[in-house]
Amino acid sequence: MRVLVTAGPTYEPLDPVRFIGNHSTGKMGYALAEAFAATGAEVTLISGPTNLPDPVSPRIQTQRVETADQMYAAASAVAEAADVWVFAAAVADYKPAHVAENKIKKEGNTLTLELIKNVDIAATLGKTKRPEQFSVGFALETNNEEVNAREKLHRKNFNLVVLNSLRDAGAGFRVDTNKVTLLDAQGEMLIFEVKLKAAVAHDIVQAVLARLPREE
Template sequence: MAKITVYMTGSVAVYKAVEVVRSLQKLNHEVRVVMSDSAQQFVGTATLASLLHTPVLTDIWQNVQAGQVPHIEWADWTELAVVVPASANVIAKMANGLADDTVSTTLLATAAPKLVVPAMNSHMWENPATQRNLQQLQADGVTVLEPATGLLAEGYTGKGRMPEPAVIVEAITTMLTPAKQETIVITAGGTREAIDPVRFIGNRSTGKMGMALANAALKAGYRVHLIVGQVEVAVPKSPHLIVERVETTRDMLTAVERAFTTATGLIMAAAVADYAPAEVATQKLKKQGDAGLTIQLQQNPDILATMGANKRADQWVVGFAAETNDLDTYATRKLMTKQADLIIGNDVTQVGAGFGTDTNIVTLYQNGQAPVRLAPATKAEVAAQIIQFIQQRF
């Protein structure tokens, strides 16, 4: 188990951080706590000290007379630093290398991986300065767990609410999971094909299934190269994750071909546009009276078929078949024509399946094997079963 130092800073959400500490203890991690002066206005040190059976660090001058330098000793002891809740103030200090209190000084001395869990008012979260500081932290290799949208302490709804303790503990567990040497390329979301500078051809994909697969692969210890089109859900955060954003199907093909050269497998969960306008107007198209508009389309490259045909003997390719009828027929045909190793089929007309839902109903198709039908479940649960199936199969 790991040695984890939890840094609590000034936010009313600090009471939730106590539950995070308790959950980490139940997982047999060794936990220490550092608290800012502001954090102590919400939760007293006695609460944490009684849980930890060890003093809480609140002053860099503690034990100095005994010959100890506490902030350096704690920094060297730490295997993972978790800042929860992370106020806008401590985020700014970390981003700019300031060390003017116990929390910021100890963090600056810490070489271990860091997870920052912001919690603040939505206006503070959206402030350009805060966003610049977060970008700097990520550039410095710090993992940032995005806040949730919900009821804030001020009484209105907005983004900035601290994620629930279970979500935070799950993120910590993912960070502590040793990454396998294998990398999986996963595509998610929909691609867009421009008609003119304003309009495009797209689809209803939200990216939920692709993100669930990325999360499941990370939890299983894989490194993930996530290639993202248009999505309506948050992208995972992990030191074992590379995120690449694309717009068109051709952009996605280029990104997949490049990433797949050093990967073990590919999961094509993206809903790519099969066709694109043959010509893209350079200016917004105007109405021509009552006349209709005709757009000449050309077929896009088939990413799944391209990768299936070009994969090495030590690589595998998984595709999706979202159908409205005759699922078994079309999914089996796709398995053969795309030279895929596995096709995940779903009938998007079923209640509880398809675009935008939080649940899914899928069937797994392999060459020479009977279809494996998974029970209806959340997309996160389905993704975990798919990754487990891939581990066993490949």
């Protein structure tokens, strides 16, 4: 089995020194790469800027990228040959419309930044998904969690969505634990307790394996 995992944040440059980023640490995506490798899968881990070392498993090939455009290019190159796609990265929705070549000097009391939409990596690849491929997305929501997550599942052609809420203590960014709810395309919902991210990754891998199309 071949698995594509994206992980970590993306950084969208404003100029040579500044960027728009987010607080994703990459821990959940790296834990998923490890958990899939532990089942014998060959994993390509495409990671935004994190402080985590490359996983040591010889079954995991790590590629480092910085921006959403770079992550899309790297994911596109391996998606067709992968059986399972796991979009655990926190990809920036927007990027600056213009990247300044030199450091922006502060002049006015205000500054207006024009941002344009980034490519939606999961949705774009989702349009190319074959029936035997399986796609897992993440939804990090602060309000209307379940409704937003179900909408995301259909819009991005996911087979499974991992929902975590910033309102749950012990869930989300910058912590070693997570509390997730899994929603699948058949409408089934699995609610888990707070666990270490490695244990959450194991739960997600088991949920994926149980739902993979059976080979004839």
